[in-house]
Amino acid sequence: MSRSLVSLVMRASPHVSDERRARVLDAAAALGYSPNAMARGLASRRSGVVAVLINDLHNPFFAETFDGLAAEAESRGFSLLLGAGRPTRGAEQAALASFLEYRPDGIVLLSPRLPSAAIGVAARRAPVVVVGRHVRAAGVDSVMTDEREGARLVVDHLAGLGHRRIVHVDGGRGAGAGPRREGYRRAMSRAGLDRFAAVVPGDFTE
Structure with missing residues (x-):
């Protein structure tokens, strides 16, 4: 049983017959062998x-x-x-x-x-x-998601229901917090609700 044959079997190469593959796998099982993924990675990069x-x-x-x-x-x-x-x-x-x-x-x-x-x-x-x-x-x-557009949709929906005091709970320095904050403020201004706009300090999980 050659080293090259064992290598082909362990790499699941299609260029090995079922009979020879079975012999290699049976021998590996008898020896308790399992492939070393890190070593294989070094060889294949x-x-x-x-x-x-x-x-x-x-x-x-x-x-x-x-x-x-x-x-x-x-x-x-x-x-x-x-x-x-x-x-x-x-x-x-x-x-x-x-x-x-x-x-x-x-x-x-x-x-x-x-x-x-x-x-x-x-x-x-x-x-x-x-x-x-x-x-x-x-x-x-x-x-990424469009955070500004998401904030606009929320404000437009609430304003469309007649709400005016729409508060934004800020995400602090979390990813996407800045664009959401900007989208909220723009949407409030576009809806003529500048005087009701309020950003409450929060955190990434709020």
């Missing part, structure tokens, strides 16, 4: 891993997003490496540094509070996708 950083595990939006990522990753033969950075820059920075040690094929950051410069540095080593925030850096793609 691909880890088969996508790292995902979530800064708040209690946020249902992030949980649903992760479910979608997991389903898509599985369909494409990738494994996910999950990190919970907690909503602080220091914790996120540590999690990102840990990710890079595994040489992932890609990194997904869900509403990170990391400086754009730090995200740009990470993108030099692996493609990065940022969800919920726009980051201008080479190798970084951003996926």
Whole structure:
């Protein structure tokens, strides 16, 4: 049994007969052998891993997003490496540094509070996708909702029902908070409700 044959079987190559594949797998089972993913990644220069950083595990939006990522990753033969950075820059920075040690094929950051410069540095080593925030850096793609339009729709709906004292609970420095605040103020002004506009200090979870 040659080394090249074993390598082909362990890489699920289609260029191996069923009989020879079965012999290799039976021998591997008898020896208690399991492939070393990290060693395979060094040889192929691909880890088969996508790292995902979530800064708040209690946020249902992030949980649903992760479910979608997991389903898509599985369909494409990738494994996910999950990190919970907690909503602080220091914790996120540590999690990102840990990710890079595994040489992932890609990194997904869900509403990170990391400086754009730090995200740009990470993108030099692996493609990065940022969800919920726009980051201008080479190798970084951003996926965002239209926060201004969302705030406008809310104000227009409430104003259409006859409400006037419409208050905006601010999201602090959380991702998307600034555009939502701006959209709220513009919508209140457009509806002629400037004198009723009020922004109440809040936080990312409120």
